[in-house]
Amino acid sequence: MRKIAIFSISLLIVSYMPNSISVEEWFVATDMSVPRTEIAATSIGSRIYVIGGFDADGATNIVEVYNPRNDIWSEGKELPIALHHTVAASYEGKLYVVGGFREGWIPSNTLFIYDPLTNEWMRGKDMPTPRGALTAQFIDGILYAVGGWNGSPLAVNEAYDPLRDIWVTKAPIPTPREHLASGVVDGKLYVIGGRQGTLPTNLNVNEEYNPATDKWTTKAPMPSKRGGLAASSILDSIYVFGGETSVKTFPNNEQYLPSLDVWIERETMPTSRHGLVAVEAGGGIYVIGGGLEPGLSTSGKNEVFTPEDWRNIIHVDINPTISIEPANPTIDDEVKVTVNFATNTSGYTVRFNELERTGRTFTTNVTVIPPPSNAVVLPAITEHSHTYTIEKVSAGKYRFAVSINDQKPLTIAKFAVSANSIFIDVEDGGIKNVPWGAPVILERTIKNSRDTSTNFLSILQIKDERGITVSLTGLSGELSGKESRHLSQTWIPSLAGKYTVQIFVWESMENPRIVDYMYEIRINVS
Secondary structure: OOOOOOEOOOOEEEEEEOOOOOOOOEEEOOOOOOOEEOOEEEEEOOEEEEEOOEEOOEEOOOEEEEEOOOOEEEEOOOOOOOOEOOEEEEEOOEEEEEOOEEOOOEEOOOEEEEEOOOOEEEEOOOOOOOOEOOEEEEEOOEEEEEOOEOOOEOOOEEEEEOOOOEEEEOOOOOOOOEOOEEEEEOOEEEEEOOEOOOHHHOOOOEEEEEOOOOEEEEOOOOOOOOEOOEEEEEOOEEEEEOOEOOOOEOOOEEEEEOOOOEEEEOOOOOOOOEOOEEEEEOOEEEEEOOEOOOOOOOEOOEEEEOOOOHHHOOEEEEEOEEEEEOOOOEOOOOEEEEEEEEEOOOOOEEEEOOOEEEOOEEEEEEEEEOOOOOOOOOOOOEEEEEEEEEOOOOOEEEEEEEEEOOEEEEEEEEEEEEOOOEEEEHHHOOEEEEOOOOOEEEEEEEEOOOOOOEEEEEEEEEEOOOOOEEEEEEEEEEEOOOOEEEEEEEEOOOOOEEEEEEEEEEOOOOOOOEEEEEEEEEEEEO
């Protein structure tokens, strides 16, 4: 029967340490010149355009242009009409403003297109469904306008093609809502939060739209229920800011990672607001305008969020177990490496990522994200485990390294893969050549020349080129009178070199009477 041993390294239960921001992620830039709320905004090149909304006098057609490079605001070309609760997006150097409410809260279906090269607005084809408090994003050259309000919360999803100046109706969003936000990651639209008519109906719904299939998928809900919020995408993440209830505005800043379908709470905004906008420019997100109080209030706030990589702000104390099976693999074995750890509650998001190989080192990263602070979790030890299979590899020494959230230190296990066993009859003498790491089975036959029984001790001594003994093992037993017995003793070379192998057969260490001849051979390990 083949015996399997398990090699393991320490186990430590995960505890969650609250997020610790190592750098200041927010800074305050120059306020917008005209305080406003329920505005729209987008960027073209290095400029951010903030459009329409409510100012102190009501609905406005004001456009202000902000230059993040010098922190200066300037006047832009006014909208053809005053609009609030409209939405803006940019594509190929032009700015598109769609929907919103006119004076008197009349839902609009207008599409205005601004060209900064000519400094002129033009009309595009009207959107089929008049509505305000909607969201819109460009994906692969198509503008998707989703949700909104025209007397009731809408599930409408209409797509505009600028090249053909036409609108096409797409699959409606599963949850009708308005005052919602959205972001785009990897060609998919994520529609987040919003409400259904009144402030107490705030939602935390998160639904993904795939334009390629025209289908919606429900994703992990936002940790907080918010409407009147704003969102912006950077790389693999969507950041969602602000919002309101009937009694307060929100400072919340929550990050969504579509690849993991998980939310992370980030450093809150310096100033709570609703009816604001969030626009990415130069790696920062400019969170502009909005009301400081629920309902109709305005501000010119311009606060900039420069997100640190989430892997640097989440601290989980993990030292996983690494188990390797079999303990002494050969080149014919598949090596099973199991990574295991435990968390002290449920609710953690854990992803064991793919295995990578560089030379004789195998590495993997485990993503571990604690549950949000307001999540309901079970206070029970929860095991997390994954087994990687390493296909047959050549003989040699290997390392298996695990990182958590791509951070150091690494947990490392070492293992050696040996060649197939090599059998050598020491009675043949001479010089033998063997590969490094291959188990060497040294065989010989011993004989008791006496008529009476005797104990025996077969001593296997290995010396290196300097005459230093590197291995000394023994095998004992009893021989009957005139009995011959075949013996096998194993040596696994740990280093390349030239070795002398000697086998002595004595009665015992206490009585080193010679029972049979001493044999000596030389072995070259390479």
